[in-house]
Amino acid sequence: MAKLTRLDDIVSLCKRRGFIFQSSEIYGGLASCYDYGPLGAELKRNVRSAWWKNVVQMRDDVVGLDCSILMHPMVWKASGHADKFADLVTVCKKCNTRTRVDHLQDGPAAVEHTEHINIETEKAQPHDLTKKVCPACGAVGQFGPPMAFKLMFETQMGANADDQMTLYLRPETAQGIFANFRNVLDSTRVKVPFGIAQIGKSFRNEVTTKAFIFRTREFEQAELEFFCKPGTDDEWYNHWKQQRFNWYLNLGIKKENLRFRDHDPDELAHYAKACVDVEYKFPFGQGDWQELEGIANRTDYDLRQHQRGMRTMTEWFEKKGDLTKITLREEDPDYHKGPLSFFDEEAKERYIPYVIEPSAGVDRSTLAFLVDAYDEEEVNGETRNLLRFHPHLAPxxxxxxxxxxxxxxxxxxxxxxxxxxxxxxxxxxxxxxxxxxxxxxxxxxxxxxxxxxxxxxxxxxxxxxxxxxxxxxxxxxxxxxxxxxxxxxx
RNA sequence: GCGGGUGUAGUUCAGUGGUAGAACGUCAGCUUCCCAAGCUGGAUACGCGUGUUCGAUUCACGUCACCCGCACCA
CATH class of the missing domain: 3.40.50.800 (Anticodon-binding domain)
Structure with missing residues (x-):
């Protein structure tokens, strides 16, 4: 049995040998940001390559893509991030616990994980919190004023300060794939079922960061959007579930440290039909199972949303780009024949494909590979520290x-x-x-x-x-x- | 954001209101025909700022960062 590895041991090894450093360390560090040193850069590059080889290169039905991080703001209106990637949160004055306003109950009740609610709608509503119960300490009506949390990074495009547009750093790479669905379809002769894969940086203003490079505000994703005919989605979901699990095992992750965790129905995003996490037993705290990758059946939600977005551009200009004032236009009744539909030559029918999305965290996987490879053993009375990397991953x-x-x-x-x-x-x-x-x-x-x-x-x-x-x-x-x-x- | 803890060399630790020490690592040299050997020599640290003080790495306050727990985590 391998010895219990502490996260601290990994952190200090990472620094000592040049795998991972804290960002801006000479200035005291910057919360949640980390740099990959010489060995870490090689390791992470090998993780990316292994993913790309397995998901793109070795398959006849997946092509690659590399989108820009900055995209048209309407992408995030259509995807729902602009509205839903924000929460109204309140703080209990008694115990200082933070709770989402829409999670508060009138009486003591189990808090369920729920879909995020449009923050503008939420703000517009009067919030009578006087009868609400704090789920942590049970105090009634002891809440501060609701505060808005924005989970997307904002930035300005345009050097002229008077003529700037607010853009968002993408919170996921997936939307760039959906936005290019038409382009890929028209330029590569792919046919459903097929996938588009991408590796790249994403950004989320997490309320709390955690555990070294596990949850950071800037992170790298390896995502595949696999488009398939509605009705075949369950089959492909299971296919990718197995594929992705085996990828970790084949690169040397110990089987006892890896598992699936199916999402409960009430935990699913409203558009998702199913979702499963691949979890790794990380050595934080008590040895927690934590998500490495999520595999979701996103149905035809995203492509349909972007068809709605495309129909809303008049309003975008009329409202001068103020996303909070824009309402997405309703779907065309013939949406399945829309610009992001696929024409199936064999069946002679047009439809919006369903999407299976395996979405992996590159930094998380890299950390898992590091932790899993770490070993200490006694050799002639001396302790030998080593990293038993799979040869494909070894820097x-x-x-x-x-x-x-x-x-x-x-x-x-x-x-x-x-x-x-x-x-x-x-x-x-x-x-x-x-x-x-x-x-x-x-x-x-x-x-x-x-x-x-x-x-x-x-x-x-x-x-x-x-x-x-x-x-x-x-x-x-x-x-x-x-x-x-x-x-x-x- | 709350509560608790921590911050001294690259790493792991010691230590003091009078200017800092070890081990390992690292560098140079010697030695060396197979698993962190030995010898000699060298470099490198009190997170940052302010205050108290004749004097602060040590005390206080602030700040930054990390760890543990809570809450949050499309």
Whole structure:
């Protein structure tokens, strides 16, 4: 059994070895923001690549996309974020607990997770909180005035201060995919069922951030919107559910640390038909199961909403872009023939596809891979810290050492390094005792160390030392590239 | 945002109202033919600000950040 890993151990390892630093650390840090150092940048890039390879490259039915972070504000009106990504919250004067106004009950009652309510509507309504009960301490009517929380980041476009437009930093990458559904359809000869995948940064003004890079306000998503014919959606939902779960397992996450959690019906967003989280047992607090990825059946909601949005542009100009004054136009009765519909040549029918959305957090996955790979073991009375990364994820694939810094060994090692660095991420090190160099690479998660020794000059062989077993093989120098290819490709 | 805790070298820790120490790591050198060996030498820290004080890393206040718990988490 692996030892209980504490988050603090991971945080300090991350800093010590250059995986993750706190953002703006020389200025005291900036809450919830983190930077990936040299090893972390490689690791995260490998996580992205593994996702892209599995979800896009290896499939005939998925294409990629890379949207801008800034989009037309109407995107967020149509998606519902502009209205719903805000809450009215009040604070109990007695116990200082924050509660959503729409969660307050007249009497003691279980608080259910509910869909967010339009903040403008909510604000317009008179709020009589005098009879409401604080769910935390039970005090009645002890609430402060309702406060609005805005979960989307705002920014200004336009250098001329008098002629600026307020834009939002996207709170999810998905909407960029929906907004490009037509473009992809018209330019790539894809046919339903097919998917569009994207990896990119998103931003949410979370009320509270949490646990290192687990919940941050700036984060990276890897999202797939998979479009399918209504009626086949359950099938595809299950397909992606399995696909995505296996992706984590195949990259080395221990099975006992991974599980599904189905959302309760009352927990679902109103447009979602089903949703399941892939959860990982993180070492925060008591060892909490936390979401890595959500797989949702979003039905035809988003495409239909954007068809409504497209019909609302006159109002956008009339109301001078004030989203709070704009009401989305009603749907065309023939909405299923609208601009974001798909014409099925075989069935000769037009419909709005259903969407299955696996949405993964890249930073969360990266953290999970780090935590899961972390291990300590006793070797000859010494503790060895190592990261047992899957070779595909390891920031450095192979380290190359001369056994000692003399007798021509460094020259041979250098030559080997120069030879393979173009193909694999490598590291050359000739300093100090070889055992120390091995251990250093263990802590960086490097799966292979190649050592040039005295015998190399005699028979042209080198030793390859494997990270997990610490075993060594003698391999011919000219076979090294093939050997690494066999171990690392696939 | 509330309550609790923490902040000293890269990391983990010690310590003091009179200007800071260790271990590991790191760097340079010596040694070294396979798992953090040894020897020599070097660099590096009191989160930030204000106040009290002759003097503050130490006390107070503020602030920033992190951790734990609560609440929040389309």
């Amino acid at each position: 450095i694939k192979a380290a190359i050492f001369p056994l000692v810094k003399k007798d021509g060994m460094p020259e041979i090692a250098r030559k080997l390094y120069d030879d393979i660095k173009g193909k694999f991420a490598c590291f050359y090190d000739e300093k100090g005792a070889v055992g120390r160099r091995y251990r250093r690479q263990d802590e960086a998660g490097t799966p292979f160390c190649i050592t040039i020794d005295g015998q190399t000059k005699e028979d042209n062989t080198v030793t390859v030392r494997e990270r997990d077993s610490m075993k060594q093989d003698r391999i011919s120098l000219d076979q090294i590239k093939n050997y690494l290819r066999e171990q690392l490709d696939s």
